[in-house]
Amino acid sequence: MDHFTYQHGELCAENVPIRRIAEAVGTPFYAYSTATLHRHVQVLREALSPLSPMLCFAVKACPNIAVLRTLAAAGMGADVVSGGELFRARKAGINPENIVFSGVGKTREEIDYALEEGIRQFNVESASELALLNECALKKNVKAPTALRINPDVDAKTHAKISTGKKENKFGISMRSARLLYAETAKMEGISVQGISMHIGSQLTSLAPFEEAYSRVREFVVELRAAGHTIRTLDIGGGLGVPYRDGDVPPLPADYGRMIAGIFSGLDIELICEPGRLIAGNAGILITRVVHLKENEGRHYAVVDAGMNDLMRPALYDSHHDIIPVMAATTALSAFDVVGPVCESSDVFMKDTMLPVLHAGDLLALRTAGAYGASMSGSYNSRPLTPEVLVNSDQFAVIRARQGYEEMLRGETFAPWQSP
Numbered sequence: 001m002d003h004f005t006y007q008h009g010e011l012c013a014e015n016v017p018i019r020r021i022a023e024a025v026g027t028p029f030y031a032y033s034t035a036t037l038h039r040h041v042q043v044l045r046e047a048l049s050p051l052s053p054m055l056c057f058a059v060k061a062c063p064n065i066a067v068l069r070t071l072a073a074a075g076m077g078a079d080v081v082s083g084g085e086l087f088r089a090r091k092a093g094i095n096p097e098n099i100v101f102s103g104v105g106k107t108r109e110e111i112d113y114a115l116e117e118g119i120r121q122f123n124v125e126s127a128s129e130l131a132l133l134n135e136c137a138l139k140k141n142v143k144a145p146t147a148l149r150i151n152p153d154v155d156a157k158t159h160a161k162i163s164t165g166k167k168e169n170k171f172g173i174s175m176r177s178a179r180l181l182y183a184e185t186a187k188m189e190g191i192s193v194q195g196i197s198m199h200i201g202s203q204l205t206s207l208a209p210f211e212e213a214y215s216r217v218r219e220f221v222v223e224l225r226a227a228g229h230t231i232r233t234l235d236i237g238g239g240l241g242v243p244y245r246d247g248d249v250p251p252l253p254a255d256y257g258r259m260i261a262g263i264f265s266g267l268d269i270e271l272i273c274e275p276g277r278l279i280a281g282n283a284g285i286l287i288t289r290v291v292h293l294k295e296n297e298g299r300h301y302a303v304v305d306a307g308m309n310d311l312m313r314p315a316l317y318d319s320h321h322d323i324i325p326v327m328a329a330t331t332a333l334s335a336f337d338v339v340g341p342v343c344e345s346s347d348v349f350m351k352d353t354m355l356p357v358l359h360a361g362d363l364l365a366l367r368t369a370g371a372y373g374a375s376m377s378g379s380y381n382s383r384p385l386t387p388e389v390l391v392n393s394d395q396f397a398v399i400r401a402r403q404g405y406e407e408m409l410r411g412e413t414f415a416p417w418q419s420p
């Protein structure tokens, strides 16, 4: 459920007409709904209430500091995958105690930074990273709170590009190797083993892969404890899918919660959960304006002012985002290909989507764009970064300003041998 609904014939974010924001901010822009973010946190928290895990928002899904602050106020911590994300989480006021650090490529600088901040846990993904973490911690004379990220070799049955828990994926450590590494940590003075972590993929639309992976990890917890390791925390990752189109029925958080309670109750372990998409996906939309209408060989195109640089998911993952008119349809619907201005054939948001009669200047909304939308955006084709707007009841605020051309070039200079 979200708070983007039609009121008096026009699309609103909570109580603010999208048209009004477009007049103030221009297009394209992302709009997020505070009430929707809050609701998603609440629904997940209730679903998981028997085990009351720490909820760490996967910052990469929607890293704007105002969104992070909203989620922090709702009690969420953060799962970060880079020094930059850690910086954002801290800027947003998230307590280091509530920050976990995942990712296969943590550098020495990033590890040092996270140690200085005193984060909750490093989710370590290789023997090499464990050795580096140990070395960095020893230098600072601290102990790094550590979990090894297990790759449970489970097929998440999601898009290949967002599957992370099969043995051929780059993520995590096989249980066989992890056994040896946990044993080695005994000799590492800079490492304090806390537990286990995992994350098998994103946009999972069935509970079965979670169930399989979690069951394997449960057995592993028991085995490691029997071998004398302290396993106090279990980070179960994120990945629960959201509906992108009518008729999509991803698992309900309540069923996910029941499954987790069934597997982990009685284990006496502190759970950490890292949802990203589930929290932010349906809490954001991308607003764009029709620039040109074009007919070619029987196909009708709506060329819009947002492109694949603003929302990469359709080009990258063939993903679907419902496209709806901002002013409620009053005419019969017909098929349009909604395409962006970027010089790439993959810059297509949707083929044959049914829309009312369109005119240049009309506003359209791409739904479910709150996760991995602005987050993955760039300025390909020298298109300045798109603004982001946060709505709260009847107020809205620009939380990332539209980038100007000068700003876009910031940091670029001529070489000294070129005339200025």
Ligand SMILES: *Cc1c(COP(=O)(O)O)cnc(C)c1O
Residues within 6 Å of the ligand: 058, 060, 061, 079, 081, 102, 103, 199, 201, 202, 203, 237, 238, 239, 240, 274, 275, 276, 277, 278, 371
């Ligand atoms: C991306 C990611 C998540 C969040 O995944 P969602 O599908 O957005 O819930 C959680 N944990 C890790 C380690 C990730 O890389």
